[in-house]
Amino acid sequence: MTGRARVLWLAKGLGRGGAEQLLVNCARHADRSRYEIEVAYVLPHKDALVPALEAAGVPVHCLGAAPGRRWPLRLRALLAERGYDLVHTHMPVPAVAARLLAAGRGGPKLVHTEHNLWERYRRPTRWANAWTYRRNSAVIAVSHAVAEGVGRRRPGDWLSVVHHGPDLGDAPSGPAARRAARDELGLPHGALVIGTVGNLTAKKDQATLLAAFERLRREHPTARLVLVGAGPLESALKARAGEGVLFAGSRGDVPALLPGWDVFCLSSRQEGLPVALMEAMTSGLPSVVTRVGGMPEVLDDGVEGRLVPPGDPAALAAALGALAADAEVRGRMGAAARERSKSFDVAGAQQAIERVYARVLAS
The missing domain is CATH 3.40.50.2000 (Glycogen Phosphorylase B;)
Known part of the structure; x- marks a missing residue:
């Protein structure tokens, strides 16, 4: 493909959690010459990291903010409106929705980051995940322990392990x-x-x-x-x-x-x-x-x-x-x-993620 790829990062919330902080860290090191990144999240009350993402130049969409509309409908409208080339999901529930809504010819490619051990999810979440998991073009695990839980889902090089890192910048010391x-x-x-x-x-x-x-x-x-x-x-x-x-x-x-x-x-x-x-x-x-x-x-x-x-x-x-x-x-x-x-290399982690993007978009 030519030009920049349009990528949506989809999360459940943007509160002060580790998985959410990773989005901020990665946004600061994304290659904007190749990828146009936006973020969407489901829970309006979990918005503490929205300012940090916007400060990093990333547009943010709250899917739960529209009165009278359920967030999957808002997600479907956003996918149609923005025409993303790739959707990178974080957290299993929004990931299941994206897999269902993005299905079909011409839809965006799907990449999912697994942050937790598969068996720790609630049973309905595990079932929905298992039912839709093969729609992922690639999966990234945050550790080898996490990868072991999903590596048996299907053979091939679709699964990568990427150790992220903190982005402390000029944090004080001494x-x-x-x-x-x-x-x-x-x-x-x-x-x-x-x-x-x-x-x-x-x-x-x-x-x-x-x-x-x-x-x-x-x-x-x-x-x-x-x-x-x-x-x-x-x-x-x-x-x-x-x-x-x-x-x-x-x-x-x-x-x-x-x-x-x-x-x-x-x-x-x-x-x-x-x-x-x-x-x-x-x-x-x-x-x-x-x-x-x-x-x-x-x-x-x-x-x-x-x-x-x-x-x-x-x-x-x-x-x-x-x-x-x-x-x-x-x-x-x-x-x-x-x-x-x-x-620990947050910039290197984002580069590894973007190599997954490039492989998926070229396939």
């Missing part, structure tokens, strides 16, 4: 940044601070982290725990939180907060490959995370941090306690994490 981050959150300058970033949902399992932190405080009574994120379990988690826990809410300044922490933690029961972990490693933080999804692909146990079983407060508390007790180990693991993060 002693001044540490003081500023602690002042921003009202944290004591001398306290040991553990931080986590994620939506307050069952799959992130902050309940296990709170239980582990309660154990940790018995040995380190001045330690602090910061939870960045919002979600349906916020009230329940606040009700069970003990002393030293700060709920910081949904934040757009996470890179500026990371220098104020000593240890990063994720207690997730499932993950694809979390952007939050890669941001923490890039910031030079040692991490304690669960051995799920793609996290063991980027963090080696005992090198950049510790890997623990999911749903085990005792194991999580022990790993956090070992780091809390030894500043030298924290420093060594943090340096190793920063070194490992040099392999």
Whole structure:
């Protein structure tokens, strides 16, 4: 084809989640000489990242904004109006709709990014996904763990693994940044601070982290725990939180907060490959995370941090306690994490995605 290809990125929402942040990161590194990119999303209330996309020069369409119209109808109208050459879907429900609406001769090519383990989807979602999955011209998995769940769907080179990376730009670092981050959150300058970033949902399992932190405080009574994120379990988690826990809410300044922490933690029961972990490693933080999804692909146990079983407060508390007790180990693991993060390449990830686009559009 000649000229620029018109590409639509389709997501469920544009809230402050890892998958959504990847769209912003990739938009900043897209080859605009080859691809004219637009974004559409379904949920009007999840719009925190819309300004960042628009600042990157990407038009954004809210499919749920038109009164009296269901979003699949708005999507169908948008596809007809804009004449996209390719639709790149993120999240399974909007992906199923796009596969159905784009079917037929002359419709756009379909590329899908799989962010989560296939078996973690709800049964109706799995069924709808399975029924329509072969309509994808290509699938991109964010980790090898995710790829294993979908690789058996059909043979061939239709499946690619692309490790994304954070785009921290000129995020602050050093002693001044540490003081500023602690002042921003009202944290004591001398306290040991553990931080986590994620939506307050069952799959992130902050309940296990709170239980582990309660154990940790018995040995380190001045330690602090910061939870960045919002979600349906916020009230329940606040009700069970003990002393030293700060709920910081949904934040757009996470890179500026990371220098104020000593240890990063994720207690997730499932993950694809979390952007939050890669941001923490890039910031030079040692991490304690669960051995799920793609996290063991980027963090080696005992090198950049510790890997623990999911749903085990005792194991999580022990790993956090070992780091809390030894500043030298924290420093060594943090340096190793920063070194490992040099392999995280958001620009390279977008180039890999665009190679998939080129292959699909040429087929």
